[in-house]
Amino acid sequence: xxxxxxxxxxxxxxxxxxxxxxxxxxxxxxxxxxxxxxxxxxxxxxxxxxxxxxxxxxxxxxxxxxxxxxxxxxxxxxxxxxxxxxxxxxxxxxxxxxxxxxxxxxxxxxxxxxxxxxxxxxxxxxxxxxxxxxxxxxxxxxxxxxxxxxxxxxxxxxxxxxxxxxxxxxxxxxxxxxxxxxxxxxxxxxxxxxxxxxxxxxxxxxxxxxxxxxxxxxxxxxxxxxxxxxxxxxxxxxxxxxxxxxxxxxxxxx
Amino acid sequence: xxxxxxxxxxxxxxxxxxxxxxxxxxxxxxxxxxxxxxxxxxxxxxxxxxxxxxxxxxxxxxxxxxxxxxxxxxxxxxxxxxxxxxxxxxxxxxxxxxxxxxxxxxxxxxxxxxxxxxxxxxxxxxxxxxxxxxxxxxxxxxxxxxxxxxxxxxxxxxxxxxxxxxxxxxxxxxxxxxxxxxxxxxxxxxxxxxxxxxxxxxxxxxxxxxxxxxxxxxxxxxxxxxxxxxxxxxxxxxxxxxxxxxxxxxxxxxxxxxxxxxxxxxxxxxxxxxxxxxxxxxxxxxxxxxxxxxxxxxxxxxxxxxxxxx
Numbered sequence: 001x002x003x004x005x006x007x008x009x010x011x012x013x014x015x016x017x018x019x020x021x022x023x024x025x026x027x028x029x030x031x032x033x034x035x036x037x038x039x040x041x042x043x044x045x046x047x048x049x050x051x052x053x054x055x056x057x058x059x060x061x062x063x064x065x066x067x068x069x070x071x072x073x074x075x076x077x078x079x080x081x082x083x084x085x086x087x088x089x090x091x092x093x094x095x096x097x098x099x100x101x102x103x104x105x106x107x108x109x110x111x112x113x114x115x116x117x118x119x120x121x122x123x124x125x126x127x128x129x130x131x132x133x134x135x136x137x138x139x140x141x142x143x144x145x146x147x148x149x150x151x152x153x154x155x156x157x158x159x160x161x162x163x164x165x166x167x168x169x170x171x172x173x174x175x176x177x178x179x180x181x182x183x184x185x186x187x188x189x190x191x192x193x194x195x196x197x198x199x200x201x202x203x204x205x206x207x208x209x210x211x212x213x214x215x216x217x218x219x220x221x222x223x224x225x226x227x228x229x230x231x232x233x234x235x236x237x238x239x240x241x242x243x244x245x246x247x248x249x250x251x252x253x254x
Numbered sequence: 255x256x257x258x259x260x261x262x263x264x265x266x267x268x269x270x271x272x273x274x275x276x277x278x279x280x281x282x283x284x285x286x287x288x289x290x291x292x293x294x295x296x297x298x299x300x301x302x303x304x305x306x307x308x309x310x311x312x313x314x315x316x317x318x319x320x321x322x323x324x325x326x327x328x329x330x331x332x333x334x335x336x337x338x339x340x341x342x343x344x345x346x347x348x349x350x351x352x353x354x355x356x357x358x359x360x361x362x363x364x365x366x367x368x369x370x371x372x373x374x375x376x377x378x379x380x381x382x383x384x385x386x387x388x389x390x391x392x393x394x395x396x397x398x399x400x401x402x403x404x405x406x407x408x409x410x411x412x413x414x415x416x417x418x419x420x421x422x423x424x425x426x427x428x429x430x431x432x433x434x435x436x437x438x439x440x441x442x443x444x445x446x447x448x449x450x451x452x453x454x455x456x457x458x459x460x461x462x463x464x465x466x467x468x469x470x471x472x473x474x475x476x477x478x479x480x481x482x483x484x485x486x487x488x489x490x491x492x493x494x495x496x497x498x499x500x501x502x503x504x505x506x507x508x509x510x511x512x513x514x515x516x517x518x519x520x521x522x523x524x525x526x527x528x529x530x531x532x533x534x535x536x537x538x539x540x541x542x543x544x545x546x547x548x549x550x551x552x553x554x555x556x557x558x559x560x561x562x563x564x
Contacts, residue, residue, distance in 0.1 A: 233547070
């Protein structure tokens with residue numbers, strides 16, 4: 001069973017971004033970039049499926065600028081077999097990425113496409129669901145546990161997913177799109193030997209045109225601004241003082 | 255053109271986030287229809303039809319809508335879509351699951367987690383864990399929008415015309431099965447809409463220790479929340495998580511206990527009216543945004559607080 005994992009290069013989760021004074025966007029110059037943490041979880045899950053003998057090949061895909069090759073090399077070092085970069089300098093939004101991934105899926109015919117539930121830069125939480133819609137495949141979002149088994153010759157996935165009130169378990173035939181949530185697994189670190197081996201694994205670069213996809217953005221970002229600043233208040237000495245302040249000063253308790 | 259608000263409910267009552275979503279629809283302007291896809295959910299349709307600003311409730315009833323999937327909701331919504339220029343869903347797990355599927359089927363962008371409406375085609379949304387706000391404009395003929403509840407005051411429960419219209423539900427394709435749900439049972443207020451939230455972090459050290467917070471929550475009639483660390487460690491179920499990829503809350507009072515204040519946690523609570531932080535580390539980042547900080551041992555402080563409130 002082939003698994004396609006989509007990964008995104010994003011600003012590292014530890015970075016506190018700053019808004020550019022001209023309001024045109026967020027300052028990402030010289031900022032540390034990493035694989036989207038939820039996509040790391042997706043790569044890890046794919047690798048575990050391969051270790052269990054369920055997945056036979058893992059193909060990592062990323063869409064974006066040439067530097068995304070670094071992210072793909074990380075995926076290869078973690079255990080992906082091959083990588084594909086759909087290279088473009090156009091600002092990619094989820095619908096366009098979903099269309100690119102659909103085109104890749106048409107060529108690669110995976111039984112499972114897995115990716116993070118959201119990217120921590122745009123926080124959109126859309127791409128997986130959109131891809132599932134375009135492929136007319138079932139979707140299981142916010143997965144915290146994935147079981148894949150062969151039932152009478154049909155591959156099926158049972159997915160436990162995180163919902164607002166707790167957990168929900170879905171069953172579906174493959175092929176399907178699954179998006180990962182925090183507790184699905186704890187990703188491994190790439191070892192140095194694997195990082196070296198990854199340099200030799202195949203990484204193909206293709207253009208959106210070659211896939212017949214129009215990637216022009218649908219949403220125009222008019223401006224990016226800072227949220228209202230929140231300043232810390234003072235300290236209180238003890239529980240008694242806290243209650244008094246909450247009652248008499250803040251007036252949030254009676 | 256009209257606006258379709260896809261309601262979130264439990265077949266008995268509307269979830270509060272639906273009321274905030276209807277409020278966002280009012281800001282867009284236009285006739286508002288609320289879609290209730292449910293099973294034996296007539297009471298919800300009635301309730302929705304009476305909400306201020308609602309022209310009518312559309313009620314699609316079918317057994318498979320008792321716990322709808324993204325696939326079944328999308329099939330229903332896409333069938334109704336031609337009449338609407340805007341389709342809104344609450345930015346809850348429910349809305350986030352279905353919204354993008356609907357958008358892609360309509361070949362339009364989705365604008366996620368909107369916190370403000372500037373006009374019918376321009377919205378403000380948080381990016382980078384809420385460290386920046388993006389004002390975005392959509393050129394698509396239809397806008398699919400998920401609405402962050404904390405961005406809009408709930409629409410009042412009365413004022414709507416009380417008109418309910420039945421709509422047919424497409425048959426269940428039967429491809430995806432919902433095998434079951436494990437829902438946290440609690441008498442406490444719902445975390446996403448509570449007036450007071452008490453959240454515990456890694457500092458609590460165990461699930462058993464959360465009982466300390468429960469006693470305090472009882473006194474304040476508060477909801478309980480948690481940081482990612484506490485959930486990952488198994489102290490509390492996943493639906494307690496407040497943060498960038500968990501619940502976004504903005505209560506009148508947020509008490510963060512044993513929580514350091516990572517960027518990702520702040521994203522979920524920094525719009526609270528009053529923030530209290532209790533932590534033994536005076537350098538914990540949470541103190542930078544707390545209105546009242548109390549440095550000390552939470553295992554002493556929380557019982558003291560609980561006693562003070564008796």
